[in-house]
Amino acid sequence: MPEELNNADQFAWAKSMWQPFVDQAFEVKERDAAPKDNSPDGILRRLQRLEDERAIEHTFRRYHACYDAADLDAILSCYTEDAIQINARGTYQGHEELRKSYRWLTSGQKFAIHHGTNVVVTLDEDDPDHATLNSFWISTVMTHEDKLVLCGGTYIHRMRRENGEWLIEKQRITFNYMADQDYIPRDLGDRVPRSAGSVTTRDLVEEQYLLT
Amino acid sequence: MPEELNNADQFAWAKSMWQPFVDQAFEVKERDAAPKDNSPDGILRRLQRLEDERAIEHTFRRYHACYDAADLDAILSCYTEDAIQINARGTYQGHEELRKSYRWLTSGQKFAIHHGTNVVVTLDEDDPDHATLNSFWISTVMTHEDKLVLCGGTYIHRMRRENGEWLIEKQRITFNYMADQDYIPRDLGDRVPRSAGSVTTRDLVEEQYLLT
Amino acid sequence: MPEELNNADQFAWAKSMWQPFVDQAFEVKERDAAPKDNSPDGILRRLQRLEDERAIEHTFRRYHACYDAADLDAILSCYTEDAIQINARGTYQGHEELRKSYRWLTSGQKFAIHHGTNVVVTLDEDDPDHATLNSFWISTVMTHEDKLVLCGGTYIHRMRRENGEWLIEKQRITFNYMADQDYIPRDLGDRVPRSAGSVTTRDLVEEQYLLT
Numbered sequence: 112m113p114e115e116l117n118n119a120d121q122f123a124w125a126k127s128m129w130q131p132f133v134d135q136a137f138e139v140k141e142r143d144a145a146p147k148d149n150s151p152d153g154i155l156r157r158l159q160r161l162e163d164e165r166a167i168e169h170t171f172r173r174y175h176a177c178y179d180a181a182d183l184d185a186i187l188s189c190y191t192e193d194a195i196q197i198n199a200r201g202t203y204q205g206h207e208e209l210r211k212s213y214r215w216l217t218s219g220q221k222f223a224i225h226h227g228t229n230v231v232v233t234l235d236e237d238d239p240d241h242a243t244l245n246s247f248w249i250s251t252v253m254t255h256e257d258k259l260v261l262c263g264g265t266y267i268h269r270m271r272r273e274n275g276e277w278l279i280e281k282q283r284i285t286f287n288y289m290a291d292q293d294y295i296p297r298d299l300g301d302r303v304p305r306s307a308g309s310v311t312t313r314d315l316v317e318e319q320y321l322l323t
Numbered sequence: 324m325p326e327e328l329n330n331a332d333q334f335a336w337a338k339s340m341w342q343p344f345v346d347q348a349f350e351v352k353e354r355d356a357a358p359k360d361n362s363p364d365g366i367l368r369r370l371q372r373l374e375d376e377r378a379i380e381h382t383f384r385r386y387h388a389c390y391d392a393a394d395l396d397a398i399l400s401c402y403t404e405d406a407i408q409i410n411a412r413g414t415y416q417g418h419e420e421l422r423k424s425y426r427w428l429t430s431g432q433k434f435a436i437h438h439g440t441n442v443v444v445t446l447d448e449d450d451p452d453h454a455t456l457n458s459f460w461i462s463t464v465m466t467h468e469d470k471l472v473l474c475g476g477t478y479i480h481r482m483r484r485e486n487g488e489w490l491i492e493k494q495r496i497t498f499n500y501m502a503d504q505d506y507i508p509r510d511l512g513d514r515v516p517r518s519a520g521s522v523t524t525r526d527l528v529e530e531q532y533l534l535t
Numbered sequence: 536m537p538e539e540l541n542n543a544d545q546f547a548w549a550k551s552m553w554q555p556f557v558d559q560a561f562e563v564k565e566r567d568a569a570p571k572d573n574s575p576d577g578i579l580r581r582l583q584r585l586e587d588e589r590a591i592e593h594t595f596r597r598y599h600a601c602y603d604a605a606d607l608d609a610i611l612s613c614y615t616e617d618a619i620q621i622n623a624r625g626t627y628q629g630h631e632e633l634r635k636s637y638r639w640l641t642s643g644q645k646f647a648i649h650h651g652t653n654v655v656v657t658l659d660e661d662d663p664d665h666a667t668l669n670s671f672w673i674s675t676v677m678t679h680e681d682k683l684v685l686c687g688g689t690y691i692h693r694m695r696r697e698n699g700e701w702l703i704e705k706q707r708i709t710f711n712y713m714a715d716q717d718y719i720p721r722d723l724g725d726r727v728p729r730s731a732g733s734v735t736t737r738d739l740v741e742e743q744y745l746l747t
Contacts, residue, residue: 116520119527128532129392136385137397143378144487149367155573157370158581161377165585166567172655173560180553185561195520197527200511202520211516222711224671224687226652228438231384247436249461249673251687251712259714260507261473261685263436263463275568285524287434288463288534290471290504292714295684299624304635308540308619308626312709315543315621320552322712328732331739340744341604348597349609355590356699361579369582373589407732409739412723414732423728440650443596459650461673472719473685475648475675497736499646500675500746502683502716 116195116202124243124269125197125283131267132245135233142233164232167244167270167277174279175225181217183210189279191271196282222253222320227266240272241280251292253322259292294322328407328414336455336481337409337495343479344457347445354445376444379456379482379489386491387437393429395422401491403483408494434465434532439478452484453492463504465534471504506534540619540626548667548693549621549707555691556669559657566657588656591668591694591701598703599649605641607634613703615695620706646677646744651690664696665704675716677746683716718746 115121124131147157170189177185187206190196196203196212203212217223227246235241249263269281313321327333336343359369382401389397399418402408408415408424415424429435439458447453461475481493525533539545548555571581594613601609611630614620620627620636627636641647651670659665673687693705737745 117522119522122522122527125527128528129388129394132388133385133392133394133397136381136388137400139381140385140400140488143374143381143489146487147371147374154367154370155578157374158578158585159571161370161373161585162567162571162581164377165588169560169563169567169655172653173557173564175653176553176556176560180557182553182557185557188561188564197520197522197524199509199524199533200515201518202522203516204519208516208518212518215514215516224673224689224711226438226650226671226673228440228652229384229387231381247438249436249438249463251673251685251714253712259712261463261504261714265436275570276564277567283524283527285528285533286509287436287532288465288471288504289507289509290463290473291507292685292712295713295715297623297710297713302639303624304627304632304639306625306632306636307628308621310541310543310546310621310626312621312623312707315546315549315707316552316709320711321623321709329734331734334734334739337739340740341600341606344600345597345604345606345609348593348600349612351593352597352612352700355586355593355701358699359583359586366579366582369586373582373585376589409732409734409736411721411736411745412727413730414734415728416731420728420730424730427726427728438650440652441596441599443593459648461648461650461675473675473716477648495736495739497740497745498721499648499744500677500683500716501719501721502675502685503719 116204122197122283124281125267128285132265135231135243135245139231139233160234163234163242163277167232167242168230170270170277170279171227171230171244171246171268175227178213178217178225179223181220183213183217186213191273191278191280194279194281196284198284199286219254220252221255221257222322223250225250242270242277244268244270257294259294260289261292262289263287328416334409334495336493337479340477340497344477347443347455347457351443351445372446375446375454375489379444379454380442382482382489382491383439383442383456383458383480387439390425390429390437391435393432395425395429398425403485403490403492406491406493408496410496411498431466432464433467433469434534435462437462454482454489456480456482469506471506472501473504474501475499540628546621548705549691552709556689559655559667559669563655563657584658587658587666587701591656591666592654594694594701594703595651595654595668595670595692599651602637602641603647603649605644607637607641610637615697615702615704618703618705620708622708623710643678644676645679645681646746647674649674666694666701668692668694681718683718684713685716686713687711
């Protein structure tokens with residue numbers, strides 16, 4: 112693959128902003144409308160499919176949990192060793208390059224929360240160990256200079272199963288917009304309802320994350 | 324149905340801002356707590372229910388993928404021929420009216436991304452071919468004049484199965500707020516980590532969508 | 536439990552901003568990669584697990600539907616009698632304290648919409664009646680003074696099954712940021728596509744909720 116890494120034509124799965132989402136949606140439409148196999152084997156396969164789709168979504172959820180935690184090793188655990196990521200800066204390949212990229216990204220973030228939405232998972236029909244997960248995202252990020260921004264875009268993932276684990280093999284991230292946010296410190300006022308216990312999130316959560 | 328289209332009283336499923344969501348939630352509560360049928364037939368029905376709920380969600384995901392792609396035919400593929408949509412402007416009926424409405428909506432958008440959240444699907448207990456899908460939404464839209472807005476609201480869908488496909492039969496869209504966003508062009512800076520490949524999202528995605 | 540309510544050390548499940556999310560993600564990773572039991576009993580358990588995870592998510596969806604509806608009784612129906620909630624103000628215990636807290640919260644909101652995202656549910660391996668549901672949230676709130684804000688944070692839930700219903704037993708809510716929004720009244724313009732019916736959302740939804 113390395114020798115072709117600079118040829119945009121090979122990235123058919125990542126071509127066009129919205130077409131990959133529309134194409135997947137119509138594939139799913141056909142599949143959902145197909146007759147179901149009610150034999151014991153068929154039932155087992157259908158259950159397995161639901162579990163696989165859920166497991167693939169779990170890897171995506173882990174990616175965001177680890178990203179927001181700025182835990183580089185944990186982020187990399189979501190990727191195959193030979194994974195590539197195409198973003199606005201280039202095509203990153205392998206754990207070493209991805210680590211540098213996520214170190215750069217997370218080092219600029221005092222707080223970041225990434226919402227993955229509209230998740231759709233499709234297993235390849237001809238290969239039980241490959242699948243696609245597409246999603247949209249919307250995030251809020253606070254920099255170390257206390258600048259708050261809202262941003263958003265999309266994800267395309269090609270997933271591969273290795274030793275029973277679903278990992279990201281190829282990933283396209285579009286970063287479509289960023290907007291300045293007018294941050295308001297939270298003032299609870301003096302009419303807060305009384306509580307039995309005095310422990311608050313301030314006692315449990317690291318100071319840097321509780322902006323308000 | 325046409326003769327009653329101007330009588331708000333007939334739209335019981337769409338009455339009140341939040342009550343349809345609360346009512347559905349309590350229906351689901353009863354259903355989830357009911358004893359389960361562990362017979363072979365019961366297991367098959369339970370599996371089929373999970374698959375149906377997933378298929379119904381897929382139609383909703385297709386709707387947003389096609390809406391953001393501004394693909395009018397693809398949007399209409401999500402609706403029954405006699406579908407109605409109630410929004411802030413009126414009650415739109417059938418593919419021809421819906422097409423004009425979505426042409427009007429999408430023609431004003433250089434970029435739009437719709438996040439569907441809090442999706443809950445319930446199959447009708449007395450009719451295997453009807454269901455309800457409720458959801459919230461939050462979206463970012465950039466106009467052709469480069470005005471960026473954040474907006475949000477809710478969806479109620481009555482779904483109907485036709486030839487094995489789950490389609491939108493009735494839809495209420497509330498558009499609850501819109502807020503101006505202070506767009507920031509993205510500056511990657513000069514300390515971007517190096518990557519093995521030089522292909523970026525700019526090589527893969529249509530220019531109009533990559534705002535930053 | 537009451538006597539320990541002021542000891543932050545007992546809230547191990549709620550310690551640290553992101554670690555609970557990362558820990559859950561790695562637990563899920565192990566579980567998803569484990570060999571599957573294809574015996575009839577195993578298949579039934581696997582189906583039941585998918586249904587339980589869905590039922591637990593439904594309680595969380597009910598919580599948000601009832602919160603946005605400002606329906607206090609309905610909100611409380613999501614909690615066990617002895618539930619505790621840790622937030623930025625304190626540790627609230629039992630329905631009476633939670634009722635006062637949600638009355639205070641909802642009374643300040645003309646309109647609120649809470650998006651729960653990145654939901655991950657894990658059943659306890661050693662106890663069929665306990666589970667964890669973690670999620671992120673992003674919300675838009677309009678006050679009675681027509682001040683619009685965007686805010687967000689995270690949820691951790693410990694869930695308990697009582698009489699077949701999954702309820703919130705312990706809840707940590709982090710409120711991580713709030714940002715002022717520049718509200719834009721929606722102007723539909725004079726080129727709105729014509730519709731067969733004249734009923735609009737204004738005929739169906741309470742005035743206070745339709746801000747635009």
